[in-house]
Amino acid sequence: MEFQNLLITNKGRIQQITINRESKLNALNKDTLAELHTAIAEAFQNPEVGGVIITGAGPKAFVAGADISEFAALDADGGTQLSRTGHTEVFDLIANGGKPVIAAVNGFALGGGLELAMACHIRIASDNAKMGLPEVTLGLIPGYGGTQRLTQLVGKGKAMEMILTADMITAGDALQYGLVTHVVNPEELLSKAEEILNKILTRAPLALAAAIRSINAAYTDGVNGYETEVAEFGKCFGTKDFKEGVAAFMEKRKAEFKGE
Numbered sequence: 001m002e003f004q005n006l007l008i009t010n011k012g013r014i015q016q017i018t019i020n021r022e023s024k025l026n027a028l029n030k031d032t033l034a035e036l037h038t039a040i041a042e043a044f045q046n047p048e049v050g051g052v053i054i055t056g057a058g059p060k061a062f063v064a065g066a067d068i069s070e071f072a073a074l075d076a077d078g079g080t081q082l083s084r085t086g087h088t089e090v091f092d093l094i095a096n097g098g099k100p101v102i103a104a105v106n107g108f109a110l111g112g113g114l115e116l117a118m119a120c121h122i123r124i125a126s127d128n129a130k131m132g133l134p135e136v137t138l139g140l141i142p143g144y145g146g147t148q149r150l151t152q153l154v155g156k157g158k159a160m161e162m163i164l165t166a167d168m169i170t171a172g173d174a175l176q177y178g179l180v181t182h183v184v185n186p187e188e189l190l191s192k193a194e195e196i197l198n199k200i201l202t203r204a205p206l207a208l209a210a211a212i213r214s215i216n217a218a219y220t221d222g223v224n225g226y227e228t229e230v231a232e233f234g235k236c237f238g239t240k241d242f243k244e245g246v247a248a249f250m251e252k253r254k255a256e257f258k259g260e
């Protein structure tokens with residue numbers, strides 16, 4: 001599949017999706033969001049892809065937000081529609097996906113850019129990265145899950161301060177807040193993301209999906225996370241990977257998981 005605003009590269013079982021609108025600091029316009037939906041859905045369906053790294057083109061930005069130039073024409077209904085479509089087609093799709101997705105934050109991650117990173121399962125950043133949710137400077141609030149996911153990741157007090165002041169934080173602050181899990185030199189960002197993902201990809205794929213569902217259940221209204229864990233734990237016992245994992249342990253060899 002050819003994309004106008006994304007670059008797709010594959011290394012082993014890792015697929016890298018690079019948002020490629022460098023002249024607009026990789027801002028998410030409608031077309032880019034539609035392409036992201038297609039690319040992510042394809043990556044989740046492709047048996048040769050074990051996990052995904054999302055990053056931005058160029059040295060300056062991961063994603064500098066939703067494309068502000070597309071906002072001007074919208075009224076209240078248009079805004080609601082934009083937010084709802086974004087949630088279901090891209091941000092929730094990533095967050096609820098059964099394959100691990102890592103955001104490699106290589107510069108500005110603002111507004112929808114930080115929301116994209118927060119929808120990913122793991123975030124790492126280069127030391128030049130700057131993160132923030134500046135929507136209130138535009139008379140808006142975050143609309144792609146930012147008010148919820150930032151609160152879940154950093155707690156209510158820090159989320160309130162970041163969203164209400166619209167201030168950007170440094171990669172070091174983000175590490176301290178728990179918003180990212182590693183900060184590295186820009187040159188090491190992708191190799192660090194690959195190192196983490198390659199380790200994850202040695203683990204049992206169905207167990208990874210079950211773990212993602214169970215962890216997400218901790219933050220899903222109306223769902224009892226402990227009950228989700230019980231059900232997912234039980235289902236793992238019915239997989240071939242479980243039998244292989246236990247057999248490999250007993251035989252003191254490396255497990256060969258097939259995702260079955």
Ligand code: COA
Nearest residue numbers: 023024025027064065066067068069108110111112134135
């Ligand atoms: N939407 C649309 N275009 C954007 C954009 C966005 N979110 N962020 C950056 N761009 C465009 C700029 O308009 C500019 O385009 P131009 O060269 O055609 O004028 C280009 O990307 C480069 O950005 P510029 O502002 O010149 O870079 P800078 O280094 O001076 O500033 C930022 C960088 C990130 C501080 C600044 O671009 C910015 O504040 N962007 C908007 C951030 C934001 O509010 N995001 C949340 C949206 S909800």
